[in-house]
Amino acid sequence: MSVVTNSPVWRPFTQHALQPGAFKIAHAEGAWLTAEDGTRFLDAISSWWVITHGHRQPEIMAAIRKQTETLDQIIFAGFTHEPAEALARRLVEITQPGLDYVFYSDSGSTAVEVAIKMALGYWRNRGEARTRVIAMEHSYHGDTVGTMSAGARSVFNAPYEPLLFDVARVPFPEKGKEQEALDALERYCREGAAAFIVEPLILGAGGMLTYGQQTLVEMKRICEKYRTLFIADEVMTGFGRTGTLFACEQAGITPDIACYSKGLTGGAVPLAVTMCKREIYDAHYAPERARAFFHSSSFTANPIGCAAALANLDIWEKTDARARVTNLCVMQGARAARFAHDPRFSEVRHLGTIVAMDLKVSQSGYLATISLDLMRFFNARGLLLRPLGPTLYVLPPYCVTGEELDLAYDAIDAAADQLASGAL
Numbered sequence: 146m147s148v149v150t151n152s153p154v155w156r157p158f159t160q161h162a163l164q165p166g167a168f169k170i171a172h173a174e175g176a177w178l179t180a181e182d183g184t185r186f187l188d189a190i191s192s193w194w195v196i197t198h199g200h201r202q203p204e205i206m207a208a209i210r211k212q213t214e215t216l217d218q219i220i221f222a223g224f225t226h227e228p229a230e231a232l233a234r235r236l237v238e239i240t241q242p243g244l245d246y247v248f249y250s251d252s253g254s255t256a257v258e259v260a261i262k263m264a265l266g267y268w269r270n271r272g273e274a275r276t277r278v279i280a281m282e283h284s285y286h287g288d289t290v291g292t293m294s295a296g297a298r299s300v301f302n303a304p305y306e307p308l309l310f311d312v313a314r315v316p317f318p319e320k321g322k323e324q325e326a327l328d329a330l331e332r333y334c335r336e337g338a339a340a341f342i343v344e345p346l347i348l349g350a351g352g353m354l355t356y357g358q359q360t361l362v363e364m365k366r367i368c369e370k371y372r373t374l375f376i377a378d379e380v381m382t383g384f385g386r387t388g389t390l391f392a393c394e395q396a397g398i399t400p401d402i403a404c405y406s407k408g409l410t411g412g413a414v415p416l417a418v419t420m421c422k423r424e425i426y427d428a429h430y431a432p433e434r435a436r437a438f439f440h441s442s443s444f445t446a447n448p449i450g451c452a453a454a455l456a457n458l459d460i461w462e463k464t465d466a467r468a469r470v471t472n473l474c475v476m477q478g479a480r481a482a483r484f485a486h487d488p489r490f491s492e493v494r495h496l497g498t499i500v501a502m503d504l505k506v507s508q509s510g511y512l513a514t515i516s517l518d519l520m521r522f523f524n525a526r527g528l529l530l531r532p533l534g535p536t537l538y539v540l541p542p543y544c545v546t547g548e549e550l551d552l553a554y555d556a557i558d559a560a561a562d563q564l565a566s567g568a569l
């Protein structure tokens with residue numbers, strides 16, 4: 146087996162003392178990763194939620210190759226290029242009406258940092274003293290200091306806690322308790338909060354927790370009433386994951402600010418955008434330099450990334466990508482139904498192309514070592530699945546077939562049996 150153990154590489158979210166090895170992947174195609182020795186893994190989590198259509202999608206790869214013939218990174222202040230201009234125009238068209246400006250960066254975390262900074266700049270430039278940010282319990286918005294501040298506090302960010310800024314926290318709107326969340330949001334908005342940031346319809350890293358579109362509609366209505374800016378973090382949900390191109394579409398709402406990254410280039414190369422309504426841009430538009438939006442990433446609007454994103458938008462607009470996603474939603478729904486009344490699982494949930502369920506075990510939380518044992522079990526069966534603690538989820542690229550999906554669900558079934566028999 147091609148496992149790298151002795152390496153200077155420090156990997157993300159990895160306790161090297163417990164997880165010394167990493168599979169060395171030499172080839173990726175469609176829904177599959179192939180290691181140097183030929184071992185294959187079904188990528189049932191889209192390589193951490195980024196790959197949308199499939200690995201090495203041919204049109205995206207071709208667009209990247211072609212772009213390298215004319216442009217690499219170009220300074221983006223005072224200079225621009227056609228891939229960035231074309232992509233911005235097309236993003237304005239394809240997103241909900243009202244998101245009229247596009248700010249480029251390079252990762253989901255930076256897209257969220259930019260969103261928070263835009264919101265605070267908006268209020269400062271308008272001369273209103275609003276600085277408080279509202280976020281949702283269990284949310285995840287990235288791993289930089291600003292985005293960790295907005296995200297849930299846990300063992301992951303405990304060492305940095307003294308540096309994190311305080312946010313107002315709305316409870317997660319679980320079924321039957323939506324009103325509590327809405328009431329809390331209204332209370333903070335009434336006190337004059339600057340912005341509310343939320344992952345629409347599903348909280349990813351928080352455990353694939355879903356909530357209803359009506360709650361999203363209500364949250365937007367409350368924010369509007371008190372003029373609190375509504376920031377949608379669509380970094381994971383964007384580009385088809387929830388069954389529609391964007392999750393906010395399902396609630397028929399346009400956020401004031403929206404963040405997209407993972408699926409923006411089909412997951413092929415890093416790129417991110419923060420889009421906003423005209424008022425936010427206008428608040429920064431003035432004869433004084435001091436009112437400008439002071440943010441930049443070195444790799445802002447990388448032309449090769451923009452070319453990949455343009456090819457991705459072509460796929461959405463000119464091929465049957467939407468039909469494929471709809472078909473995957475149906476396939477996933479059928480497989481969720483298989484476990485819906487299974488006593489070994491609880492909270493079986495299905496949203497668009499995503500299915501998640503909780504294993505009934507005594508250990509809970511991400512750090513429970515059960516997730517490491519499960520991961521090893523799945524890897525040994527040729528599957529890339531990465532449980533979030535006792536939460537198992539399948540979040541595949543859209544090219545996945547029903548037979549391939551069944552490999553994942555049969556393994557989940559087998560894992561639950563092993564666990565029940567004490568073999569795992």
Ligand SMILES: *Cc1c(COP(=O)(O)O)cnc(C)c1O
Nearest residue numbers: 252253254285286287349380381
């Ligand atoms: C992954 C993710 C981020 C962070 O994106 P990075 O590219 O990893 O920095 C932010 N918000 C949500 C909802 C995410 O799922």
